[in-house]
Amino acid sequence: MLKIVLAATAVVAVITIAVVNGVSTVVNQTTAQDDLSIRAVSCNASIGPWEGGGADQGKNAAANLTEEQRGTVAKIISIGQERKLPPLAWQVAIQAGMTESGLRSLNYGDRDSLGIFQMRPSQGWGLASEVTDPVYAINKFYDVLLLVDGWDRMRPGDAAQAVERSGFPDRYHQWEGMAAFLIGDLGKVADPAGCGAAAGGNVLLASNAAEVTIKFMKEQLGEPYLWGGNGPDAWDCSGILVKAFAEAGITIPRVANDQYMSGGAHLPVKEAKAGDLIFWATNPADPVSVHHVAMYLGDNQYIHAPQTGDVVKISTINWDYPELMPLAVRPGV
Incomplete structure (x- = not known):
C-alpha cells in the first residue's frame, strides 16, 4: 500500500544505459571523455537474485503465474523499454507489483488502495480511474522510483520499499528471483542474474x-x-x-x-x-x-x-x- 507521495517533477537519469542486442551496457559518465578508459559491461550485474539458489526458485515461481499476471509483467517491461529505463527498474516494479497485488490491477485494497501497486487516490497518486489503469500505474511507479535518490544502487526490494513505504519493508525481497527470471524470459535480457556464462566471460570494469x-x-x-x-x-x-x-x-x-x-x-x-x-x-x-x-x-x-x-x-x-x-x-x- 502506497502511503507517501513524492512530488512529481521532471526526472533526469543519472546513468546512461544503452541496450544493444538485449544486453544493457553501462557507461561511466565520469570517464566519457576518455574513450580508452571506457569499457562495456556485457552483463547485468546489478540485477538479482542476490542470494544463492535464487535462480531456480525464481523460475519455479514464474511458472505459476497466470496469463493475466504475465501480461502485467510484459507491460512493466515494455513501458520500461519505451522509457529507456535499465532492466533493474523493471525488476523493482515487478517485485513491487507482485507483492502489492499479485501483478493484477485490483479495484479494491486496504482503505482506498487500488491497482497493480495499490496506489491511494486520497494520497495524491491519481484518480481511481487512473491508478486502476495499468499503463498509468506503471508510468506513475517509474516516475516516483526515479525520484528516489540512489535507487539504482539499492537491492531491488529496497528500492520497491522506497516507493511503496510499506509497514513490512522486507517483503519485497521474496520475489527477487522470479523478477530476475522474468526479465530474462519476457524481457530478453541476456544473463539477468549476473555476469555468468551467458556473458561469455567478457566482463570488464567501466573505467580504470x-x-x-x-x-x-x-x-x-x-x-x-x-x-x-x-x-x-x-x-x-x-x-x-x-x-x-x-x-x-x-x-x-x-x-x-x-x-x-x-x-x-x-x-x-x-x-x-x-x-x-x-x-x-x-x-x-x-x-x-x-x-x-x-x-x-x-x-x-x-x-x-x-x-x-x-x-x-x-x-x-x-x-x-x-x-x-x-x-x-x-x-x-
Missing part, C-alpha cells in the same frame, strides 16, 4: 578503477591492522577499501556489510575480476552478518587487512569456505 585501487592497496602491504583504522598508517578491512576507491573517484560505504549491500553492482563471486570486492559473513544468507571484506586480485588471490595483530597482505581464497558470500561487488558500476 581496478588499476588505481589495486595500486593503492599494494602500496599499503605490511601496514598494521587497526579496528576502525582509516589510515594513513593503520587500516581495518573496510576502511582501506574506502580510501582505495576514493583514489579512483568512487565513493563506497564505510562498513563492510553496507559495502556488500550498496557498494556497487553485484555478480556471482566466482565470476569476480581484479578490483572487485569479496565478502565473508557468519550467515551468507544474511548480508547484515557480513564481517570481512577484501579486494580480489585475480588468480585466486586477494588483498586485505585481516585482523588485530596482522598486517595488510595478499592471501589465497578458499572458494568452498562456508562463510564466503555468494556474490561479489563491483563499485563504480
Whole structure:
C-alpha cells in the first residue's frame, strides 16, 4: 500500500544505459571523455537474485503465474523499454507489483488502495480511474522510483520499499528471483542474474578503477591492522577499501556489510575480476552478518587487512569456505 507521495517533477537519469542486442551496457559518465578508459559491461550485474539458489526458485515461481499476471509483467517491461529505463527498474516494479497485488490491477485494497501497486487516490497518486489503469500505474511507479535518490544502487526490494513505504519493508525481497527470471524470459535480457556464462566471460570494469585501487592497496602491504583504522598508517578491512576507491573517484560505504549491500553492482563471486570486492559473513544468507571484506586480485588471490595483530597482505581464497558470500561487488558500476 502506497502511503507517501513524492512530488512529481521532471526526472533526469543519472546513468546512461544503452541496450544493444538485449544486453544493457553501462557507461561511466565520469570517464566519457576518455574513450580508452571506457569499457562495456556485457552483463547485468546489478540485477538479482542476490542470494544463492535464487535462480531456480525464481523460475519455479514464474511458472505459476497466470496469463493475466504475465501480461502485467510484459507491460512493466515494455513501458520500461519505451522509457529507456535499465532492466533493474523493471525488476523493482515487478517485485513491487507482485507483492502489492499479485501483478493484477485490483479495484479494491486496504482503505482506498487500488491497482497493480495499490496506489491511494486520497494520497495524491491519481484518480481511481487512473491508478486502476495499468499503463498509468506503471508510468506513475517509474516516475516516483526515479525520484528516489540512489535507487539504482539499492537491492531491488529496497528500492520497491522506497516507493511503496510499506509497514513490512522486507517483503519485497521474496520475489527477487522470479523478477530476475522474468526479465530474462519476457524481457530478453541476456544473463539477468549476473555476469555468468551467458556473458561469455567478457566482463570488464567501466573505467580504470581496478588499476588505481589495486595500486593503492599494494602500496599499503605490511601496514598494521587497526579496528576502525582509516589510515594513513593503520587500516581495518573496510576502511582501506574506502580510501582505495576514493583514489579512483568512487565513493563506497564505510562498513563492510553496507559495502556488500550498496557498494556497487553485484555478480556471482566466482565470476569476480581484479578490483572487485569479496565478502565473508557468519550467515551468507544474511548480508547484515557480513564481517570481512577484501579486494580480489585475480588468480585466486586477494588483498586485505585481516585482523588485530596482522598486517595488510595478499592471501589465497578458499572458494568452498562456508562463510564466503555468494556474490561479489563491483563499485563504480
